[in-house]
Amino acid sequence: MTPASLRRLRGDARMRLTLLRWPGDIATAIEVLSRLAYKATVYARPADAALARMTVRLAVTEDEALLIDVQDPRPDVPLSKAAINGEEGRGLKYARLLGATVSCSISEDVRFKIVRAQLLPGEVSL
DSSP, rough: OOOOGGGHHHHHHHHHHHOOOHHHOHHHHHHHHHHHHHHHHHHHSSGGGGGGOOEEEEEEEOOEEEEEEEEEEEEOOOOOHHHHSSSSSSHHHHHHHHHHHHHEEEEEESSSSEEEEOOTOOOOOO
């Protein structure tokens, strides 16, 4: 969970989206993923480096929507409703401007926070 790890994440995401054959704009999807992952590496990094793991999940739904989940180990660092709505800060606001619908939840075992962005394939990048 370091900002430097984002370069590898973007490359891996490009390959995964190609394999998933998502029909949307891959560059836009990677930018949205980068915004979510960067926010996790900066604001949700735990003090214990051993726990510093972020999990990313990319999935395509039956109606070809792309789901981008970024899970971090800091459920105690909530996202404000204003941040999720893109009204404060820049990362999630930019993700929303790129066409993503953003939401946040806590895992059932209350150990992780999951920020989800959903992109539809017809969305146009800026």
